[in-house]
Structure formats: C-alpha cells, structure tokens
Amino acid sequence: MALDHYVSQVHLKNFYAPELGERMYAIRKAGLKSYQCDAYSQCRIDDGSTNPYLQEPRIIEEFLKDVEPRYNAALEKLRFGQLDPASIFAIAGFAAYVESCSPAGTRIHSLPIRKTLDMAAELLEKGGHLPPPPCLGGESLTELLNSGRVQFNVDPKYPQSIGIQTVIERLSVWGNARWDILINEGQDSPFFTSDYPVAIESGERPGLVNRIVPLAPDLAIRIWPDLRERGNVDLEFRNLRIRRVNVGKQQIIAINTAIVQAAETTVYYSSDRPWIPRFVEKYADFHIEPKTTKVPYGDGYMSISTMAAGRKSGEAVAPSRR
Secondary structure, eight states: OOEEEEEOOOHHGGGOOOSSOOOOOEEEEETTOOEEEEETTTSSEEETTOOTTTTTTTTHHHHHTTTTTGGGHHHHHHTOOOOOHHHHHHHHHHHOOOOOOOHHHHHHHHHHHHHHHHHHHHHHHHHOOSOOOSSSSSOHHHHHHHSSOOOOOOOOHHHHHHHHHTTHHHHHHHSSSSEEEEEEETTSOOEEEEEOOOEEEESSTOEEEEEEEEEEETTEEEEEOOGGTTOOOOOTTOEEEEEEEOOHHHHHHHHHHHHHHHOOEEEESSSTTTTTTHHHHHHHEEEEEEEEEEEEEEEEEEEEEEEEETTTTTEEEEEEEE
C-alpha cells in the first residue's frame, strides 16, 4: 500500500522554519492545536493517488513526475520572471493536482454530483419512472431529498477520477491565464500554506473565480483564468501573461485570510509569530463550500455550481462561479 501525499512534500518543505531545521510550524483549525512537523508526516493518505475508476489506477503518479522534480527550479524562475513551459507546467500542475486529488478537492466536487443525482431523481419521479419511496411519513422521494432525510452518497474517488482525467485541461487553462506574481518582502508577515493551498477570491466579473496559490513564504501567484481557454490544451502556454506585484501589508493580510479560509484542517507557516494563532482562530470556522443552483431548462433543469469561502454553519462569503 502506497503512502501518497496530496500536497507535495517539495511544496511543504519551502515552508520550513529556518530555526527548526527540516521542520515547520502548524496549527489545526479545529481546537487550534499548534505543533511542529516535517513535510513527510503531513498531507498523506494510504493509496491516496490510487483510483479504482480509472483503467490505470495510479496514472496521476506519472503526471507528478513532470511536476515535483521541477517545482523548486520553477519557483526561482518565477521570482525573476523567466518562466519556460516546463516551469509553468510544474506550478500550474501542482495547483491542478491539489484541486483534483486532495480531500478538500474531492469534498468540494462531490456536492455538484449529488445535486445532479437529486435533480435526476426528481425528474424520474415526476415522469412516473420510480416506485413509491418506503413509508417515511408519506413524503415523495423529492421531498425526502430536499429535506435531507434521504441523501445520495458519492464515493470521493469518483470526483477524484474526473479531476485526474481533466487535470491536463485544468493546468492548460490555468497556465494560459493571467498571473500575478505576488512578492512578499514583509519579514513579519510571511505567506502561509495549508492542506488545501488553492485559495479562492472573486474574479473581475460574475462567473469567474481567481485562485491564490502560496508557493513559498515570500512568493505566491494569483491566477485569473480565461474561460475562452476551456476545451483547449496548449502546453506551450502561449497565452500566459504575467506581472510582478510587490504586495503591501493589507494585501498580505487579504491573501493569508484566503489561505486560512481555504485550509481544510491545517495551516502551515515558517515563522513563529505571536499573532498567527489569533489570526487563524478568526477564520477557523471557514472553508470552501460548494453551492449548486437548480435552474429550470426546457423539460428539466440546469445546475450552476459555485464556490464560496463560508462558515461551516452555512454562512457564505464572496460566492463565485467556477
């Protein structure tokens, strides 16, 4: 049985604390327990990369061979704005892999599938194609699904399989986008990372969402996807546009806020500052929550999936369509 890291060790090692040697600081969002750790012990699952729905169950490991060995060299090229296709592939590929294969990614992408099943069941019931549901208070299956008393269970490996099959298309879209190279020279406020280092923020217009990907304590990128790139695969990344942004204190706060909100369970950081536990506590109840809207369309429905950083109790903040 393989022990697979859903956030690459090469990424986490960039957040090692100089005073700790080969270790970093960590804090759990639930309970706010702080501890020190190495990259090997974090963000790993037995057979996490193995997917039984695929003809080649561990094909994503072949993909990672073109990502992880190039990661550190890609960061240095990014710092100096001297990117080549291999470096773009490594950076965009890292983010695409996390969104496809991490527990947070599979959770986020499971809900739209479940909502699609709900809508299919409703249409089948309306058409008389389903038998009456078991006696649970005289309600229809649609009413039971809407109330939450009955639910479809989605195997997390299924959305993961879709993510793996589309990972090249996703990295192509992100690699042919507009990138802000976010340079953080604030010694007291380094960038964090997490067990889901693909934070989100609202884009320039409704229907778009940007990704913020921390890469090192002093370096992150903001990806502004161009939806016109969907359906295309260009691994020469001819449409990538980059600009360097030296971020100030308020921008650093906003970026770290998004990183903490996106973290599924754990935040990692390279510098032990007294304000960090209080900062994490402020956003500990947030995570990325999928939202799906059912829209009448012809004789059926169309679903529109969105993502938002929101409190786990369900209070959504800054929703954005994917």
